[in-house]
Amino acid sequence: MAKLYSKTQPEQVTMLPKKETVEFLLSYSRALTMVxxxxxxxxxxxx
Amino acid sequence: MANVVIPDAVLVKNYMGGDEGSLSVLxxxxxxxxxGFIYSKVSDRDIADDIFQDTFIKVIKTLxxxxxxxxxxxxxxxxxxxxxxxxxxxxxxxxxxxxxxxxEFSIFSIMxxxxxxxxxxxxxxxxxxDLQRLIxxxxxxxxEVLQMRMYQDLSFKExxxxxGVSINTALGRxxxxxxxxxxxxxxxxxxxxx
Numbered sequence: 717m718a719k720l721y722s723k724t725q726p727e728q729v730t731m732l733p734k735k736e737t738v739e740f741l742l743s744y745s746r747a748l749t750m751v752x753x754x755x756x757x758x759x760x761x762x763x
Numbered sequence: 764m765a766n767v768v769i770p771d772a773v774l775v776k777n778y779m780g781g782d783e784g785s786l787s788v789l790x791x792x793x794x795x796x797x798x799g800f801i802y803s804k805v806s807d808r809d810i811a812d813d814i815f816q817d818t819f820i821k822v823i824k825t826l827x828x829x830x831x832x833x834x835x836x837x838x839x840x841x842x843x844x845x846x847x848x849x850x851x852x853x854x855x856x857x858x859x860x861x862x863x864x865x866x867e868f869s870i871f872s873i874m875x876x877x878x879x880x881x882x883x884x885x886x887x888x889x890x891x892x893d894l895q896r897l898i899x900x901x902x903x904x905x906x907e908v909l910q911m912r913m914y915q916d917l918s919f920k921e922x923x924x925x926x927g928v929s930i931n932t933a934l935g936r937x938x939x940x941x942x943x944x945x946x947x948x949x950x951x952x953x954x955x956x957x
């Protein structure tokens with residue numbers, strides 16, 4: 717039986733941000749509130 | 764039980780309504796595509812992380828301020844934000860490129876510190892002090908012209924007007940002042956250079 721040759725496909729690396737970056741974004745979102753007033757929008761970060 | 768995939772539009776609406784969990788789903792769903800896109804442009808993981816973070820900070824702020832109009836285009840919108848931040852990054856980098864030190868390359872090979880060190884400063888102060896002592900030894904009229912010219916930066920016209928002499932006289936006094944200084948310096952073998 718003839719040998720079968722096949723090109724090995726290069727491994728596809730999934731690019732992901734650092735876990736800490738995502739955790740920071742989620743914490744930031746939880747801490748942030750935006751307040752709309754007639755003078756504009758104010759950011760409030762709760763510690 | 765079939766996994767129900769909640770559309771982006773619903774997640775966005777829920778997040779804007781206060782459901783923080785929806786943001787987590789959105790990020791996890793799209794992080795690979797967005798981060799991969801950023802990395803493909805900047806080729807640096809740290810920079811890609813920064814831009815990814817900045818992208819989602821903008822997303823969070825826009826959604827939380829209820830400024831987002833849902834038109835079923837959440838991912839293209841986020842990609843556009845990241846694209847604009849990548850452009851900003853390259854523009855900033857062009858003005859102030861970042862150099863990373865390696866074994867072969869040191870930042871000090873292209874940057875130099877031209878400010879005088881303490882030794883040079885001390886020598887300069889000493890030279891100036893010695894020069895002032897020599898100037899004090901000059902005849903009064905020559906000293907006056909020299910000081911007005913060198914220390915007060917006056918023109919010869921101004922010196923002539925202030926001292927009540929002609930410009931030629933002022934010029935002559937300056938010439939003699941410099942000749943006399945040179946004679947004293949040579950005679951006493953004074954070194955006045957840094």
